Amino acid sequence: xxxITQTPKFLIGQEGQKLTLKCQQNFNHDTMYWYRxxxxxxxxxxxxxxxxxxxxxxxxxxGYDASREKKSSFSLTVTSAQxxxxxxxxxxxxxxxxxxxxxxxxxxxxxxx
Amino acid sequence: xxxxxxxxxxxxxxxxxxxTVNCSxxxxxxxxxxxxxxxxxxxxxxxxIRSNEREKRNGRLRATLDTSSQSSSLSITAxxxxxxxxxxxxxxxxxxxxxxxxxxxxxxxxxxx
Numbered sequence: 001x002x003x004i005t006q007t008p009k010f011l012i013g014q015e016g017q018k019l020t021l022k023c024q025q026n027f028n029h030d031t032m033y034w035y036r037x038x039x040x041x042x043x044x045x046x047x048x049x050x051x052x053x054x055x056x057x058x059x060x061x062x063g064y065d066a067s068r069e070k071k072s073s074f075s076l077t078v079t080s081a082q083x084x085x086x087x088x089x090x091x092x093x094x095x096x097x098x099x100x101x102x103x104x105x106x107x108x109x110x111x112x113x
Numbered sequence: 114x115x116x117x118x119x120x121x122x123x124x125x126x127x128x129x130x131x132x133t134v135n136c137s138x139x140x141x142x143x144x145x146x147x148x149x150x151x152x153x154x155x156x157x158x159x160x161x162i163r164s165n166e167r168e169k170r171n172g173r174l175r176a177t178l179d180t181s182s183q184s185s186s187l188s189i190t191a192x193x194x195x196x197x198x199x200x201x202x203x204x205x206x207x208x209x210x211x212x213x214x215x216x217x218x219x220x221x222x223x224x225x226x
Contacts, residue, residue: 004155031212042201043156043216050212058213090155099144099163099205100212104155 002027004105006091011110015083021076021108023091029103030096032074036060037088037107046089049074050096078110085112119202123221126192133188134220136202140183146214147176147187148201156201160187192224 005024013019025032031050035043035058045058047066055066065077074091088107094100120135136145144163148156160176162169162185169176175188189196199219207213 033212035216042218045213045215048213092155094212096212099146099161101146101158101161102156102212102214104157106153106155 002029002103004091004093004103006089006105006108008108009106011108013078013081013110013112015081015112017081017112019078019081019110021078021089021091021110023074023076023105024072025074025091025093025103025105026072027093027095027103028071029093030071031094031100032068033092033094033102034058034064034066034074034076035090035092037090039086043090046076081110081112083112085110119200119217119220121220122218123223125223125225127225128192128194130192131188131190132192132222132224133186134200134202134222135184135186136217137182137184138202138204140206141180142204142206145176145178145185145202145204147174147185148203148216149198150201150219151195151198159200189222194224194226196222197224198222 033048034046044060049068052071067075091105092102094102126132146161147159150156162176162178178185201219203214203216
């Protein structure tokens with residue numbers, strides 16, 4: 001088995017601030033994903049990466065940057081935090097393949113004051 | 114956009130009862146996944162059912178897939194309080210081998226003692 005670790009668990013930021021969220025996986029999976037989850041809603045894909053140094057935009061990439069530094073890690077940056085923003089950011093990984101199972105981390109909870 | 118959508122936003126049952134969550138989609142798919150997300154955790158896959166399968170079981174869970182009506186169901190028998198969670202259906206509409214899943218909005222299930 002493996003595990004996905006997300007840091008930090010909670011993140012409180014100020015309006016306009018640049019905030020970075022980190023994700024590590026030890027599954028040795030090729031593909032990694034960042035999703036945003038708003039209260040009571042489904043998951044929306046922000047960025048994904050099918051291999052080291054690859055980046056693909058999801059449906060919600062505006063306002064975010066991402067970086068796949070190595071196979072095991074995938075970072076997400078909120079380029080300018082929006083006032084009163086509150087969401088959970090979920091990282092996932094999968095073996096590259098169609099209709100693959102995705103394994104999720106516990107999430108980073110963001111609150112912008 | 115084409116989304117895998119659960120039909121009900123919330124369900125409430127008592128322990129021991131059975132419950133079914135439904136999902137409908139708008140185009141042909143090759144597989145559909147069911148995920149469960151407990152409070153404070155990331156989603157975890159329960160069942161992946163492929164288009165050539167009508168039914169798939171995992172313990173107390175049973176998923177069905179009807180490609181003619183473009184719908185799927187997830188049934189839980191002998192529910193327990195720990196089944197309280199949000200249940201999502203998800204599928205890859207792209208067909209491009211990216212593992213890019215589209216998630217439905219989720220159905221909240223509460224199991225009362």
